[in-house]
Amino acid sequence: MGHRKDAPPCAEAPGSPAAPRRSDAQRNRERILEVALAELTRSADAPLSVIARKAGVGQGTFYRNFPSREALVLEIYRHEMRQVADSAAQLLSTREPDCALRAWMDGLARFAMAKAGLADAIRQATSGPGSPAKPGHTPVTDAAELLLRSCEEAGVIRPGVTADDLVLAIGGLWQLDPTEDWQPRAGRLLDLVMDGLRAGAPGR
Structure with a gap:
């Protein structure tokens, strides 16, 4: 399925379902x-x-x-990770696949900043004897794969890009300082990555 050349720019789709009470x-x-x-x-x-x-x-x-403090810190981490993971399917239901991927990457940037800001708290919560383990990144990786495969099937990104490739490509997000005005720099970085993914796409 090719991507429409006259498709509108990435934007919020109307008629998104309201959140349940x-x-x-x-x-x-x-x-x-x-x-x-x-x-x-x-x-x-x-x-x-x-x-x-x-x-x-x-x-x-x-x-x-x-x-406990440990339970709170780890639930914050899990909650932020779930928000990012769950948003992939929601975005795909209301946007073109490449627009959904780009919007999802913005959410991943916010997750990266939350993780960076919580780094000391997470370290304290998981460093003592008998402390719970820090959650893995599988839900986020699965969400990235869903988005990438949807984009590949639509012909809007170059074929063969994996979730691991994407995480490595946007690794600079984790170098940003969450206490500073990180959003403009993150946006530029993600635009560059998105341009690279779109380059050579068969449907463009």
Whole structure:
């Protein structure tokens, strides 16, 4: 299936399905994760009591969701990784495959910055004896493969690119400083990678 030469530029597709209504418990959990990501990115030693207060939940609610700092840190990491992985199919359902891939790469950049900002907290959570292992990257790798194969079938990228190739190509994301204005540089880097993927595509 060839890519239409007159296809519109990558943009948000109209009529995307609305998110299902979440329960209060789910909203509390997601609010804790959102606040904890911001606070622990600023300081790996951010007090859990401060995170609970800024999330607007009581100590009991907080500890029912996350009984320890280690559990909180690793759930933030898993949550961010799941968000990136799950977005691949959603993007493919509303965009041209190459536009979906480019939008997904923006999400991967945000994940890279979250991981970099949480590096100290993750290290503390996984370094002690008996500490839980840091999650792997399989869901993200699987999502990358889904997007790349969809693009290849549509003829909009060069054939044969693997998820490992893509991760290596965008490895510079992990060198950016999450405390600085990283978005413009990340955008330029990802545009260069996307141009390289499109070069020589049979459908273009």
